[in-house]
Amino acid sequence: MTPGRRxxxxxxxxxxxxxxxxxxxxxxxxxxxxxxxxxxxxxxxxRQILADAVERLPPAWADVLDERIDVEWRDDLxxxxxxRAKARRMLLQRTLLDGWMARPAGAGIExxxxxxxxxxxxxxxxxxxxxxxxxxxSRDPRLLDLAGWQVSPMKLGLRSSHNAFSDRSPDxxxxxxxxxxxxxxxxxxxxDPDYACRRPALYQYFAARIGGAPLxxxxxxxxVYMQVGPDSTLPPVLQIDxxxxxxxxxxxxxxxxxxxxxxxxxxxxxxICAPGRARGPDxxxxxxxxxxxxxxxxxxxxxxxxxxxxxxxxxxxxYVLPLEQVIEEYTKVELRGLQSIPLNLDPAEIAxxxxxxxRLHWSYDGRYYFLSNNCAVExxxxxxxxxxxxxxxxxxxxxxxxxxxxxERAGVADASVLDNRDEALRLGYRFDALSTxxxxxxxVARQELNLPQARVQDWxxxxxxxxxxxxxxADLRASAALLLLEQAALRRQQLLSRDELKRxxxxxxxERRDVxxxxxxxxxxxLRLENYLSRPAALLPDAGYGLPQVRERETLAQxxxxxxxxxxxxxxxxxxxxxxWLSPQxxxxxDGTEANVDALGEQLRRLNHEQGGLELHNE
Amino acid sequence: MIRRTLISALLACLxxxxxxxxxxxxxxxxxxxxxxxxxxxxxxGDDNKVVLQxxxxxxxxxxxxxxxxxxxLEAALHYLRERNVKAQRASDMQLAQxxxxx
Numbered sequence: 001m002t003p004g005r006r007x008x009x010x011x012x013x014x015x016x017x018x019x020x021x022x023x024x025x026x027x028x029x030x031x032x033x034x035x036x037x038x039x040x041x042x043x044x045x046x047r048q049i050l051a052d053a054v055e056r057l058p059p060a061w062a063d064v065l066d067e068r069i070d071v072e073w074r075d076d077l078x079x080x081x082x083x084r085a086k087a088r089r090m091l092l093q094r095t096l097l098d099g100w101m102a103r104p105a106g107a108g109i110e111x112x113x114x115x116x117x118x119x120x121x122x123x124x125x126x127x128x129x130x131x132x133x134x135x136x137x138s139r140d141p142r143l144l145d146l147a148g149w150q151v152s153p154m155k156l157g158l159r160s161s162h163n164a165f166s167d168r169s170p171d172x173x174x175x176x177x178x179x180x181x182x183x184x185x186x187x188x189x190x191x192d193p194d195y196a197c198r199r200p201a202l203y204q205y206f207a208a209r210i211g212g213a214p215l216x217x218x219x220x221x222x223x224v225y226m227q228v229g230p231d232s233t234l235p236p237v238l239q240i241d242x243x244x245x246x247x248x249x250x251x252x253x254x255x256x257x258x259x260x261x262x263x264x265x266x267x268x269x270x271x272i273c274a275p276g277r278a279r280g281p282d283x284x285x286x287x288x289x290x291x292x293x294x295x296x297x298x299x300x301x302x303x304x305x306x307x308x309x310x311x312x313x314x315x316x317x318x319y320v321l322p323l324e325q326v327i328e329e330y331t332k333v334e335l336r337g338l339q340s341i342p343l344n345l346d347p348a349e350i351a352x353x354x355x356x357x358x359r360l361h362w363s364y365d366g367r368y369y370f371l372s373n374n375c376a377v378e379x380x381x382x383x384x385x386x387x388x389x390x391x392x393x394x395x396x397x398x399x400x401x402x403x404x405x406x407x408e409r410a411g412v413a414d415a416s417v418l419d420n421r422d423e424a425l426r427l428g429y430r431f432d433a434l435s436t437x438x439x440x441x442x443x444v445a446r447q448e449l450n451l452p453q454a455r456v457q458d459w460x461x462x463x464x465x466x467x468x469x470x471x472x473x474a475d476l477r478a479s480a481a482l483l484l485l486e487q488a489a490l491r492r493q494q495l496l497s498r499d500e501l502k503r504x505x506x507x508x509x510x511e512r513r514d515v516x517x518x519x520x521x522x523x524x525x526x527l528r529l530e531n532y533l534s535r536p537a538a539l540l541p542d543a544g545y546g547l548p549q550v551r552e553r554e555t556l557a558q559x560x561x562x563x564x565x566x567x568x569x570x571x572x573x574x575x576x577x578x579x580x581w582l583s584p585q586x587x588x589x590x591d592g593t594e595a596n597v598d599a600l601g602e603q604l605r606r607l608n609h610e611q612g613g614l615e616l617h618n619e
Numbered sequence: 620m621i622r623r624t625l626i627s628a629l630l631a632c633l634x635x636x637x638x639x640x641x642x643x644x645x646x647x648x649x650x651x652x653x654x655x656x657x658x659x660x661x662x663x664g665d666d667n668k669v670v671l672q673x674x675x676x677x678x679x680x681x682x683x684x685x686x687x688x689x690x691x692l693e694a695a696l697h698y699l700r701e702r703n704v705k706a707q708r709a710s711d712m713q714l715a716q717x718x719x720x721x
Contacts, residue, residue, distance in 0.1 A: 285694040288668045324672050327691070332675065428690030437679050437687060444682045480719055481682035484675060608720035614709050616670070616699070616717045 029054060030068040031090070031121075038073075045101045046071070053121035056190050058211035064134045065125065073097050082120040085127035096120055109191060119187045126186035129210075130179060137209065138178035145385040146202050147174075147181045148364075153380065153396040154372040164366040165359070167537035170198075170545035198546030201355055223358035224548055224556070225320040226536040228564040230571070236533075236560030237553060238320060240272065240291065242351035246283040247271040249340040250379075250413050251292060252400055253330045254433070265330075266379045266400035267294040269323060269340050270354075279347075284428055290323035293357050295378035297368035298534055316368035316378060317534045318360045331431045333491055338431040341404065341413045349387045356386030358547055362537055376400045438488060441481040445470075448478035460489050464592030471599055476607040483600040490593045493586075500586055501578060519581060522574050529567045539563070670695045670718055677718040685712060692718075 031050040073094040084091040099113035129135040148165035163175045174184035188195045196203040197219035222241040253265040270291045273283035297314035330336045393410040397403040407413035417429040424430040442456035453459045539559045676692035699706035
């Protein structure tokens with residue numbers, strides 16, 4: 001290249017002004033191509049690109065950029081870099097110009113070359129805008145909340161330097177830094193009509209800051225979450241319409257003395273109304289429709305390791321679980337009480353919270369740290385990032401009880417619903433651990449039957465065949481009491497069975513028993529399926545970004561059904577096989593207890609019938 | 620010793636994976652409870668569920684002569700009375716017994 005020999009044309013391409021906004025005449029954005037070597041056709045194309053890009057900018061954005069920005073096509077940018085925003089110069093990759101010029105006549109935004117050229121210009125203009133005092137989006141705490149540079153209670157409110165919202169990203173370059181996040185997202189905000197539906201909260205944020213069309217009516221009114229359970233009649237994609245959510249409660253699982261639950265567990269309960277019921281207090285008893293948002297470490301191994309938990313090697317996942325499953329797991333299996341404390345949120349805030357939960361569900365790939373990113377921290381961040389009003393409150397806490405205290409102090413949670421214990425139980429603000437009823441149940445049975453044992457524990461310790469002769473002598477009331485106790489015995493047998501299998505197959509002195517099937521392999525298969533189902537973005541590889549839209553939902557229903565069927569088959573097989581791997585003593589105790597439960601069920605039916613009681617199954 | 624306690628305390632709210640809980644325990648309890656083999660054709664999945672899920676609460680209610688009254692029973696009572704004329708005339712105790720007899 002010899003610059004001196006190139007004839008300096010007298011016809012310099014005049015810097016042209018692009019009036020970004022019709023109203024302001026005195027100062028406006030000027031994009032000025034400064035390369036004198038452009039052919040007339042290239043210059044023409046450049047003019048088209050710049051004009052087209054500027055025309056698409058929302059008024060507030062273009063208004064702020066009331067300066068001249070020189071535009072240069074460059075051959076020396078790294079291959080993957082489409083542009084650079086210098087102080088007053090915009091550098092653009094020359095291949096974008098070539099692509100634009102080679103595009104078919106009449107190509108619209110769906111044409112890749114057209115989109116690439118416009119996106120590059122808009123991306124760089126977003127950087128220029130972001131640097132102005134009026135812009136400053138990448139420094140705005142609210143943007144950082146929405147984007148995923150989350151606050152961290154362990155860092156005195158400082159933000160994490162890592163953005164973990166990496167699944168279903170439109171362009172992973174957005175995760176580089178808040179500055180790039182803003183530029184990439186403004187590209188989509190301007191160019192992608194789907195952006196409003198895929199990232200509604202960000203769309204609304206940008207629209208409020210820089211103007212733009214209001215949220216389109218075309219977005220689905222509900223949010224979808226994957227949920228797979230043993231019931232094969234339920235679809236794998238759960239749809240929640242915010243208009244059906246009456247309230248959100250802070251759901252706290254009380255601690256017990258097992259090491260895993262020393263601090264309790266924090267969750268959020270969605271009080272969803274049954275179909276056809278208007279939003280109101282009656283929805284509180286529509287228990288089968290209520291859902292729970294629960295952050296858990298996904299333990300991808302058959303053993304939980306406290307070391308791995310401390311060092312963040314488990315993923316942190318947001319599960320959406322039916323409330324009734326949560327009640328069963330905590331109050332009946334783990335024997336821990338649940339407190340459900342209403343949060344003072346208005347309907348718009350509930351909708352924001354649900355959308356945030358959906359964004360977490362589909363995009364978040366965080367790590368679980370026992371101390372700095374546990375369930376309380378995740379729940380705190382969900383409230384903080386989901387509901388702007390709560391971001392202003394001092395809620396930061398690393399323990400479930402601490403978070404509850406802060407919510408109460410801020411007037412967000414109202415724990416007075418627990419004051420009257422009986423009412424709290426009746427209305428579902430409290431779910432007692434079933435164990436709190438065992439002694440009372442036993443006293444009823446003991447009085448009626450003159451049982452020789454004094455303590456309920458002694459009764460439950462008896463082999464089932466020693467308890468069974470008493471069953472036939474019980475009246476209806478004592479049968480009801482014995483049923484609850486026999487169920488307790490059954491759950492205990494199931495836990496003992498599980499422990500026995502764990503020791504036998506996965507413990508330090510694991511016995512390599514000669515079984516036809518490999519339990520470890522089967523369990524690992526199951527974990528692999530659950531990994532997919534709990535990180536649902538994996539079910540939609542390379543398709544779209546953000547919240548799943550109509551077509552993706554169809555794929556999800558299909559893929560979800562396929563995975564769910566495998567999961568049910570595998571877990572059903574494992575459950576039935578597990579019985580054959582038990583020791584004869586354990587199996588006999590399990591069978592005996594199940595027989596007692598069945599006998600009590602039969603007896604309760606018979607007694608109710610004999611006494612002329614109401615019979616529901618004849619309805 | 621202190622270190623061990625600390626590490627235990629740090630295991631805050633780590634829940635075991637649902638797979639593990641479900642594989643060898645838990646889920647069987649609900650379905651096999653008292654051999655509920657009835658297959659009433661009149662109600663859908665959710666409908667049956669609210670009543671079946673109330674069995675433990677119903678047992679506590681009947682055994683405690685009405686003193687222990689949990690939300691799952693309360694939900695089932697509401698549900699039955701909203702749909703069933705006979706249930707509207709029945710007492711809470713009669714309904715709780717009927718739930719146990721399902």
